[in-house]
Amino acid sequence: MTEEDIPNTTFLKWVVAILGILIIAVASAIGVILYKRATKATSEMMSETPAPQAPISQAGEPFGVMALTLPEGAKVIRTEVASGRIVVSYGTGPLDISGIYILDVASGAVLGQYTFN
Structure with missing residues (x-):
């Protein structure tokens, strides 16, 4: 072998x-x-x-109380702060957003509003 x-x-x-x-x-x-x-x-x-440009207020200048008019039965769902803006989403529930308010952080002015039908 x-x-x-x-x-x-x-x-x-x-x-x-x-x-x-x-x-x-x-x-x-x-x-x-x-x-x-x-x-x-x-x-x-x-x-x-680009985000719409808002007028810039003086630092430390209070803008007072801001009252947003929401439709009947709607409540604020979510509030977010981004790029000098406050975005307030409102609707009847977390999955049913009716609209959005966009506010300026410095002045409190309403920059715009979106409504969803």
Whole structure:
């Protein structure tokens, strides 16, 4: 009987391991690039729409009490502050928003109102 030589597969194992690592690295890089492009597009779309400019009041100048007129049966659902504006959403419930008031933080003036029918 003759003895068969077992082939040396160490080199092949190294090649397979390196290729596996490269595949994972390239897939991760593609995922990061797609994520950055998606978030960049979203931020660009948000910055393209300029907010209306409101008159700037003097610092520390009180603007008093602001009364917003809401439709009958409506209540304030959510209030958010962003970019020097206060956005007040109102409606009959959390899933039924009837309209939005946009107020200036500094002066308290109503900059605009959206109503949804």
